[in-house]
Amino acid sequence: MxxxxxxxxxxxxxxxxxxxxxxxxxxxxxxxxxxxxxxxxxxxxxxxxxxxxxxxxxxxxxxxxxxxxxxxxxxxxxxxxxxxxxxxxxxxxxxxxxxxxxxxxxxxxxxxxxxxxxxxxxxxxxxxxxxxxxxxxxxxxxxxxxxxxxxxxxxxxxxxxxxxxxxxxxxxxxxxxxxxxxxxxxxxxxxxxxxxxxxxxxxxxxxxxxxxxxxxxxxxxxxxxxxxxxxxxxxxxxxxxxxxxxxxxxxxxxxxxxxxxxxxxxxxxxxxxxxxxxxxxxxxxxxxxxxxAFWPARMQRLATGPLVDLAPRAELWLDGGHNPAAGQAIARHLASLPRRPTHLICGMLNTKDVRGYMAPFAETVDSLTAVSIPGEQNTLPAEATAEAARAATLSAHIAPDVATALRRITADDPTARVLICGSLYLAGHILRENG
Missing domain, CATH: 3.40.1190.10 (Mur-like, catalytic domain)
Structure with a gap:
């Protein structure tokens, strides 16, 4: 890019x-x-x-x-x-x-x-x-x-x-x-x-x-x-x-x-x-x-750091894919994993085909929590991301930040699978903050 x-x-x-x-x-x-x-x-x-x-x-x-x-x-x-x-x-x-x-x-x-x-x-x-x-x-x-x-x-x-x-x-x-x-x-x-x-x-x-x-x-x-x-x-x-x-x-x-x-x-x-x-x-x-080979933020499993400490029993993943083809690939991979409640925390740019990215997840995930990307002027507001998710038939919520979204998801299901996704800029923020 x-x-x-x-x-x-x-x-x-x-x-x-x-x-x-x-x-x-x-x-x-x-x-x-x-x-x-x-x-x-x-x-x-x-x-x-x-x-x-x-x-x-x-x-x-x-x-x-x-x-x-x-x-x-x-x-x-x-x-x-x-x-x-x-x-x-x-x-x-x-x-x-x-x-x-x-x-x-x-x-x-x-x-x-x-x-x-x-x-x-x-x-x-x-x-x-x-x-x-x-x-x-x-x-x-x-x-x-x-x-x-x-x-x-x-x-x-x-x-x-x-x-x-x-x-x-x-x-x-x-x-x-x-x-x-x-x-x-x-x-x-x-x-x-x-x-x-x-x-x-x-x-x-x-x-x-x-x-x-x-x-x-x-x-x-x-x-x-x-x-x-x-x-x-x-x-x-x-x-x-x-x-x-x-x-x-x-x-x-x-x-x-x-x-x-x-x-x-x-x-x-x-x-x-x-x-x-x-x-x-x-x-x-x-x-x-x-x-x-190692390539960060491409279905990367997060094993340590403050976010992992917030939800130690959860399975936490990070991916920076952001277009419909990436959505299809990620959804296929999630579907191939052993079944457990799966939730997305998603932030995207306003230049992307948001609904096209989200559509493949309709049959794969239990919910999506939308966030705005911190410090990114081209972020799509969380409300707009959630609206696009609902249009793609996903159960959608909003949160002020990733940590709050993770707490809410794991309060109901401590062992959930959670994927933070939607943008390399969000992924970069997570890697900086999570250490």
Missing amino acids: TTAQTPARADKQAPHSDIILERMMALHPKVMDLTLDRMWRILAALDHPERKLPPVIHIAGTNGKGSTQAMIRAGLEAMGKRVHAYTSPHLARFHERIRLAGTLITEESLTQALDDCYAVNDGQQITYFEITTAAALLAFSRTPADYTLLEVGLGGRLDATNVIDTPALTVITPVSIDHQQYLGETLAKIAFEKAGILKRGVPCIVGPQEDDALTVIEAQAARLNAPLLAQGQHWHVDIERGRMVFQDETGLLDLPLPNLPGAHQIDNAGAALAALRHLGADEAACEAAVTT
Whole structure:
């Protein structure tokens, strides 16, 4: 996502990077327009760090980008490779967006990159995502590594990450309806934007797609002579006897299920394995990819912290998915778990298809308690979230905050399953507050 996540307010205790990030917010154009012109300008002023990176794997899609990237990174690191990784948005602190050779960027390195970008930009208009992406590319160019993983922020064709002439590989995870105000109202239009990361002659791993999306991706690939390795055609993944079975032209892998929970992670793991096999990974690296990857706020079980202490007998989960496809995936996973009373605590942005997100939960959960997202100016008010939930035939209530909602739910049922969900911004707030 390219939506700016507001950094901590600058004060005497704030890290210097937070102060610079605060200044960068003021550079954002008054009207949001998708273009690469500002990126090309700042990259030229920085002497083109995007041309000095280790081989790049560029990942686009509506859902699953972060999980797929995490599994690719885990597999490459199991091969002994040093991996840069860029993702967005962050959850608890900005440093999460940038990994240098496997380690979260230090305050010193981040401050230097941000300072340099702010200086060369010279007060010109530029979006928060663009200038911070430039800072990430600059930091990557200054640190030796074997691979660079770039996650698209929004769309692909005009995303700030789409400045690599010839990546080593591209990946497109499932495409669905989201960010229509920027990408278009139809699946075909959105797929066209995602397929904008394809480059002439560069192979692309393609996760499961609806026909309208796949048709567009295939047409763009044919135009660029970019080989496609698509699920269901060139590689297959499934669950058999409690194991994950992956097969491509190289052969068959019989692996444990991914440690990232949810049936949708099977498809994400398949895309990651297809990418790793293309890069020459052996079976041990592929197993590490699915068993050691960690990606927070994607059906993450909360085991410790103040919220857990409030309801020690409850089963507490956190997920940041926020569109209808994510709602479907989460609902399927909840339905697959052993039956127990299940409740949602939900906060969403006012730019999302709230009813579409909630509809899949109608047969799965016992209630939804709506909250506003603390500190987020684009939050949907709790009352509006509850109204949308009722329209989706859910039993809905409101609460002033997550802790109050959790107390109310577990007062009636101390052993309930509770999922805090609806937005990565709410998830980030929970991770910061819960420790």
